[in-house]
Amino acid sequence: MEAIIIIVFLVGYLAITLEHNLKIDKLIPALAMMAILWAIIALAHMDVFEVNAELRELEPSHINEILLHHLGKTAEILIFLLGAMTIVEIIDYFDGFATIKGFIKTKSKRKLLWLFSILAFILSAIIDNLTATIVLITILQKVIKDRNTRLWFAGMIVITANAGGAWSPIGDVTTTMLWIANKVTAVELVKHVLIPSIVCMIVPVLVASRYKAFSGEIESDLDALEAPKSKHGTIMLALGLTAIVFVPFFKTITHLPPYVGMMLSLAIVATFAEIYSSSKFAISGAVDVPGESDSHGHHSPVHASLSKIELPSILFFLGILLAVAALESLGYLFNYAGSLNKAIPDTDIVVMLFGVGSAIVDNVPLVAASMGMFSEAIDDPLWHFIAYSAGTGGSMLIIGSAAGVVAMGMEKIDFFWYLKKIAFLAFIGFVAGAACFILLRDFVLNV
Numbered sequence: 349m350e351a352i353i354i355i356v357f358l359v360g361y362l363a364i365t366l367e368h369n370l371k372i373d374k375l376i377p378a379l380a381m382m383a384i385l386w387a388i389i390a391l392a393h394m395d396v397f398e399v400n401a402e403l404r405e406l407e408p409s410h411i412n413e414i415l416l417h418h419l420g421k422t423a424e425i426l427i428f429l430l431g432a433m434t435i436v437e438i439i440d441y442f443d444g445f446a447t448i449k450g451f452i453k454t455k456s457k458r459k460l461l462w463l464f465s466i467l468a469f470i471l472s473a474i475i476d477n478l479t480a481t482i483v484l485i486t487i488l489q490k491v492i493k494d495r496n497t498r499l500w501f502a503g504m505i506v507i508t509a510n511a512g513g514a515w516s517p518i519g520d521v522t523t524t525m526l527w528i529a530n531k532v533t534a535v536e537l538v539k540h541v542l543i544p545s546i547v548c549m550i551v552p553v554l555v556a557s558r559y560k561a562f563s564g565e566i567e568s569d570l571d572a573l574e575a576p577k578s579k580h581g582t583i584m585l586a587l588g589l590t591a592i593v594f595v596p597f598f599k600t601i602t603h604l605p606p607y608v609g610m611m612l613s614l615a616i617v618a619t620f621a622e623i624y625s626s627s628k629f630a631i632s633g634a635v636d637v638p639g640e641s642d643s644h645g646h647h648s649p650v651h652a653s654l655s656k657i658e659l660p661s662i663l664f665f666l667g668i669l670l671a672v673a674a675l676e677s678l679g680y681l682f683n684y685a686g687s688l689n690k691a692i693p694d695t696d697i698v699v700m701l702f703g704v705g706s707a708i709v710d711n712v713p714l715v716a717a718s719m720g721m722f723s724e725a726i727d728d729p730l731w732h733f734i735a736y737s738a739g740t741g742g743s744m745l746i747i748g749s750a751a752g753v754v755a756m757g758m759e760k761i762d763f764f765w766y767l768k769k770i771a772f773l774a775f776i777g778f779v780a781g782a783a784c785f786i787l788l789r790d791f792v793l794n795v
Contacts, residue, residue, distance in 0.1 A: 349392050350680070356384050357675060361713065364668070368747065375660045378667030385674040386415065396677040409677075418673035424528050424607050425521075425669070426662055431610035432518065435588050436479050437653035438621050442578045444585030445483045452491055455565040458557050461504060464488065465553045468505045469512035469546075472751075474589050477513035477520050477739075481505055481751040485758045492566050495759075500561040502759045503770035504553065507743045507777060509751045511549040514739025515541040517596055517606075521665070521750070522715040522738045528606055529719055531731040534596040540732040543788060548740050548781030552773035580624045584617075591617050621649040661750075668713045676720030684721060699733045700782055703741025707748030711738040729789050736785055743774035 360381025367374040389396065390411060398409045398417065409417075439445065448467065454460060464484055471480035484505050492498045513519030517527035517534045526532045556562060578584075591613035598609030625648065675681050692698050706714050715738045724730045742749030746756045746766035755761060 349388070349394065350678075353385060353388060353675070353678065353680070356381060356388070357671065360384075360671065364713075365708070373660055375664040375667060378664050378671065380667075382667040382671040382674070385671055389674060389678065394678060397679045398677070414677050418670060418677070421529065422666060422669045422673070424605050425525055426665060428524065428528060428607040428610050429521070429662065429665070430657065431607065431614045432476065432592060433479075433657050434614055434650070434653050435592060435617050436475050437656045438617055438649055439584050439588040440656075441621070441649045441653055442581045442584040442624070444578075444581040444588065445486075447582045447585050448483065449487055449490070452487070457497070457562045457564055457566055460491070460566065461501065461553060461557055461562050464501055464505055465508040465549060468508040469549050472509040472512035473516035473519040474592055476518065477509040478750040478754055480509045480512070481754055482758070484509070485755055489758075494567065497561065497566065499759060499761055499765065500556075500559075500769070502755045502761060503766060504556055504773070506746070506749065506752045506755050507552050507770070507774050508549045510740050510743045510749050511545045511777065511781070513751075514548070514736050515545040518592060520735075520739045522711050523735045524606075525669075525712070525715055525719070526731055526735055530726050531719060532735060533727055534600065536727040537732060537735060540729065540789065540793065541736050541785070544736055544781040544785040545740070547784040548736075548777040551780040552777040555776065556773055578624075584621065584624070587620055588617050618650045621653075625649045665712060669716050672713055672716040672720060675717070681717055681720035688721070695730060696733070696782075696786060699730065699737050700741075702734060703737030703778060703782070704744070706738045706741040707744035711742050711749065714738055733782075733785055733789075736781065737778075740774075740778050740781060744771050744778065746770075 360377045363370060363372065363377035363381075364374040388394075396409055396411050396414045398414055448471075451463065451467065452460070454463070468477075468480055468484055471483065475483075485502055488498055488501055488505070492501060510520070514523060515538055517523055517532070517537055523532075523537065527534065527537065592610075594613055595606055595609040598604070598612065599606050602608070672681075688698060692701075702714055702718060715734060718734050718738075722730060742752065746752045746761055746763055752766075756763075756766075
């Protein structure tokens, strides 16, 4: 029966990896794999266990109890993501991200490279690397006319956005998973991963700034950039970003799960959005003008924002996390971790392989698997290194991260073009940051 379980998981995993070749959205194999795995466990009356991290052993449990346990843990992540996505969509409803265009005052390609890289690094730590990539490439398309030049900038945005998301508990889905699962705390994550992430950003940008693609000036009329469509855009941008950043502080003070703080932040942002929306605000046809429709839902910024939420991504996370939970409940991941540690005694190599692996397959299931494989205590350096590797390793291939996939779609980036031009820059950044992490861990933070 174990062989059947593993085959189902590998087939599902392969279908997720080959999403673009099969032309099937990855949420479909993820949901199917999850349902089939749990059905096999139930029909075969297989024993299920809960990992006891303190005793480092497996404790027998009932299938309904353990499924409910894993569903609860998964729901915490999904509700948190829903809140964050809605806040970001509300900011976009008021065209808040147009404010960022005001920072662009130069036509020098080299200066623009640094400007976009720094913006990507900072923004991704607050609104997550996927959203930061969408926002910056949208601005990029308005600033740079030449498509070949834009491709280079888009590639660098992917690298720097992933680097920025790795050190923040709200910057990447994988770090959010580790944070919500109490594998890391916000303060310790920042302390251990911030500097390696900065190195991971700076090294590729320094090397790329010497490339011919980033020499000279762009051909663009910066004064022609569109003005914000709403007078409330800047306020909503500041309010939304502050509300998201507030969540880790709320968790630290109250010790409540992060999704509770995110729901409070969403309520505050939504309140101001409704107030501003009631004052005859409209985005040139994007939504109905308030006061000109009998249905509040037609012009409510909250309703409009919720309608734009990436529900396929939410369902994918549900499927893949519960599928990995099935393997964890059977004790497979716990046992595989022991075998892996025997085969490769150096944990650093294992984690770096996770990073390389995240460029080939999705980093969400990899991190989900690692959470079931290892039972180290909260804020063990292992978890910080996993956060770094999974967050930045995906940059080595255009399909290796959510930021890369969205950039690929927005700019029609060719897989092999990225492999030839950008992969090396991502690799040297990943290795430099990993070396920095190990040095800090062994010689600075443990002193």
